[in-house]
Amino acid sequence: MEVEKGKTAKYRKEKNPVAKEVMENLKYFTKTKKILMDALKEGDKTVPQLSKALNIPGDEVLYQLMSLMKYGFVETGDLDDMDEYFYYKIKDNGKDKS
Amino acid sequence: MSEKKILEYDVLVVGGGISGGEAALNLANLNYKVLVVEKDLSLGGKMIALSKVFPTLDCAACITTPKVSEISRHPNITIMFSAEAKKIDKIGEHNFEAHVHQKPRYVNIEDCTACQLCEKACPVSVIDEYQQGLVGRKAAFIPFSIASPRAAAIDIINCTLCGACERVCPTGCIDFTQTDNDFIVKTKAVVVATGFNLFDPLKIPRYGYGKYKNVITSMQMERQLAPTRPFNTILRPGDGKMPDNIAYVLCTGSRDKSVGNPICSQVCCMYSIKQGQLLMGSLPMADVTIYYLHIRAFGKGFNEFYDQSKDMGVEFIKGKIGNITEKENGNLILRYEDIEEGKVKEAEHDMVVLSVGVMSNSEISDSFQGESLRLDDYGFINQNDILASPAETNIDGVFVAGTATGPMDIPDSILSAGAASAETTSYLRRASL
Numbered sequence: 092m093e094v095e096k097g098k099t100a101k102y103r104k105e106k107n108p109v110a111k112e113v114m115e116n117l118k119y120f121t122k123t124k125k126i127l128m129d130a131l132k133e134g135d136k137t138v139p140q141l142s143k144a145l146n147i148p149g150d151e152v153l154y155q156l157m158s159l160m161k162y163g164f165v166e167t168g169d170l171d172d173m174d175e176y177f178y179y180k181i182k183d184n185g186k187d188k189s
Numbered sequence: 190m191s192e193k194k195i196l197e198y199d200v201l202v203v204g205g206g207i208s209g210g211e212a213a214l215n216l217a218n219l220n221y222k223v224l225v226v227e228k229d230l231s232l233g234g235k236m237i238a239l240s241k242v243f244p245t246l247d248c249a250a251c252i253t254t255p256k257v258s259e260i261s262r263h264p265n266i267t268i269m270f271s272a273e274a275k276k277i278d279k280i281g282e283h284n285f286e287a288h289v290h291q292k293p294r295y296v297n298i299e300d301c302t303a304c305q306l307c308e309k310a311c312p313v314s315v316i317d318e319y320q321q322g323l324v325g326r327k328a329a330f331i332p333f334s335i336a337s338p339r340a341a342a343i344d345i346i347n348c349t350l351c352g353a354c355e356r357v358c359p360t361g362c363i364d365f366t367q368t369d370n371d372f373i374v375k376t377k378a379v380v381v382a383t384g385f386n387l388f389d390p391l392k393i394p395r396y397g398y399g400k401y402k403n404v405i406t407s408m409q410m411e412r413q414l415a416p417t418r419p420f421n422t423i424l425r426p427g428d429g430k431m432p433d434n435i436a437y438v439l440c441t442g443s444r445d446k447s448v449g450n451p452i453c454s455q456v457c458c459m460y461s462i463k464q465g466q467l468l469m470g471s472l473p474m475a476d477v478t479i480y481y482l483h484i485r486a487f488g489k490g491f492n493e494f495y496d497q498s499k500d501m502g503v504e505f506i507k508g509k510i511g512n513i514t515e516k517e518n519g520n521l522i523l524r525y526e527d528i529e530e531g532k533v534k535e536a537e538h539d540m541v542v543l544s545v546g547v548m549s550n551s552e553i554s555d556s557f558q559g560e561s562l563r564l565d566d567y568g569f570i571n572q573n574d575i576l577a578s579p580a581e582t583n584i585d586g587v588f589v590a591g592t593a594t595g596p597m598d599i600p601d602s603i604l605s606a607g608a609a610s611a612e613t614t615s616y617l618r619r620a621s622l
Contacts, residue, residue, distance in 0.1 A: 099365035100352035109349050113313075117349055120314040120325075138429030149428035149519075150402040156429075157420050158314050158325030167421040175430050177421065 123147075123155050128164065128181065135168045137176035193288070193371045198224040198267070200613060201287050201376040203274050203553060206234020207253065207599060208591025208606040209382030210260045215610035216380075217265035221617065224374060225260070225268045226289055231336035232257040232268065234384055238319060238333075240414035242599055243463040244494035250335050250416070257337040269372075270294065270338075277379060278558045279584060283620040287374040293367035295343035300362035303331055303339045307354035307363060315347045317419070321409040323426060324419035329354040329363070334417050377620060378586045378613050381562070381570060382606065383553045385592040388442025388450065388545040395512040396438065396543055402427035403519050404541045407437075407460060414467045423471055425540045427519045432540040435468060436523055437461045437479040438510050443546030444482065452567055454546035455596040458485045461544045462495055465503040478504040478538065480525060488598065508534075513541060547596035560584055569595045580609035588613050 094102045126145055130136060138156065142149040156179055159165040168178035202213045205227030213223045231237065237257065239249035260266055269291050276288040307329040317326035319333045328348040331341050343354070343363065355363045387408055390398035398404045403425045413423045425432050439461060443454040458481065465477040484505070486495040499505065508525040511533070515521055520539045527534050549568030554561060563571040563583040570589045573581040580588040590609035591602040 094366050096361050096364075097355050097358075098352070099363070100348075100350045100355050103365040104350040107350075113347055113349055116315065116347065117313055121312065124314075142428065150426055153420075153424065153426060153429040154324065157323070160421065161324055161419075162314075162327075163309075170431075177424075177429065177431075 120155075123151075124159060124164070127152070127155060127159060131165065131179065131181050135178035135180040137171055137178055139176060141179075193373045195373045195375065196224065197375045198222045199376065199617060200224070200378045200380060201226065201274065201277075201285065201374055202380045202382060204234070204382035204384055204591075204593070205229075205232040205260075205268060205270075206382060206384045206591065207236045207256070208384070208593070208602045208609075209234070209380065210256060211603050211606035212380045212382060212588075212590045212610045212613070213266050214256075214260055214263065215607060216613060217263045219610075219614055220265065221614075223266045224376070225266060226272045226274050226287075227268060227270050228273050230270055230294065230332045230342050231338070232260060233335075233337060236599060237335060237337075238408075238412065238415070240411050240416075240467060241463060243459045244488070244490040246463070246466070248416075254335050254337070261337050274374075274553070274556050276558055277556050277587075279560065279586065283377040283586060283617070285376045285379055285586065287376060287379070289372040289374050291370040291372070293345075293369060294340075295345060295363060295365055295367050296341045297362045297364060298338050298340040300360045301340040302360060303341065304359060305331060305341075306357045306359065307341050310353040310357040312351060312353065313347055313349055315344065319412075320419040321406070321412050323409060323412060378588065378616055380580075380588045380590055380609050380613055381553055381582070381593050382590040382609070383550050383593045385596065386548045386550045388448070388454075388548050390441055390543045390545055392448050393441065396441065396510070396541075397513045397515065397521070398543060401513065401515040401519075401521060401541075403432075403515075403521060403539065404513060404543065407457070407464065407542055407544045410464055410542045411460075414464060414471065423468065425519065430519070430539065431472065433472065433475045434538045435475060435477050435540045435542060436521070436536070436538040437465065437477070437542045437544055438513075438523075439479060439481040439544045441543040441545050442548070450546060450548060450567070453485060453596070455485070456598050457544040457546060459488070459491055459494070459598070461542070462486075462498045462503070464542070466498050466501055469501050469503065476504065477502075478506060478536070480506050480508045480510055480523070482507070482509060482528075488600075547592060550593065553593075557584065557587075562587065565595070567595070569593065578608075578612055579605065580612040586616055588616075 166182045199221035272291040311327035311329040313328035314325040328344045486492040507528040511524040551568040588609045590606040
């Protein structure tokens, strides 16, 4: 059967349903991204500040924050007064809508 | 069931790391037709993921990328990615038949321009294996920035099949209808260059890896030190603090009968010393302490490199680590035996790097039908005559290159690949006499 170019994902989905865990992972990432971005909208924050404010373990905050930085949503700010933790902020003050 | 395609080559090289690539290149330059079967999405093996090499501190990627590019473009070399040699039969002299299984990439490499629009559109985030789990990547992704080929791939296991990648792809190179492929490869000789596995530190629970987030492996530190690093700088994974007191635990999974690996991994001392020097460059205020049993600086320029790190301020403590515990602030307490003073001591560090050892990757031995590929006592591929013909295995016509034979550094891996290609050539010439 010839499948129309550009619509092959739909074709595969009909034949192979997506696993529940995959959808759960997507939901988790979308939710965490929103929470982190909302917190950063209020001002630049360090990992411990985000961890405390959102009640998410520090390692998880760092992992998700660095992923968001890689995907172009977040950028590095200044170091704190003790030269220990970086502040992170929304990239280009949120002007980049990607 | 689809019929298996039959392919013919002079040599089958299993593994597209630095050894397999070098062996393939040498053979291809002698006009032999070579097929490289690589299980991953890129050439370059573990070397392409390193920061710098010891003792010269040359950039690893700067050495690897021109090499993999030369391999990729060589007219006598064909490369199969996401592929494995499942079965290799020796039919007769200079006559092997390999059954190769290739998983789909869901992207037509020739049409992909690596524009990364698919990556940007993909809503999924999963662990990035290349970055050693320190950061995420998309399900539609380019494996890493210097991957060869630099082309996208779809992680079908984690893909939600939303079709966003397909919709934004300007060349229409994404194709979810791709299926597995099976090939029968007829070849005259085989070179095994399947490399090594890193020791899994979860096997030593007293070091706390996996439990304490600021205990990391040397490969995770290697990624943090590389220009294509996962973080904005070197950070401890537990809370994003810039570390200022880092400890290295040498011989993690090496020279340790209790974990089934009594031999020295040959590279851990030197790569830890290298990382120590790089850390002092990146974090000038940081203290670096290396806990060791013996420093093995045996190669050309190694001892000078060791001395240089001491001059730079890296502290060396001859000590055996008993256990590691975590404080509330994420700092780590190392309880160790100071071997020179004969005392048990404790020291606090804010990050610990476990210098994990080199373990065998013996999977390929099961692929050989009939006469099995002989392994040594440690699971590495046995060399018939290590002095006279270091690449020869127990099967005539099957040669071995690089760390598939045992732990070794990069220059030795390249030398070993040279020996493998020379011995393979000699074997092939015998056929034409």
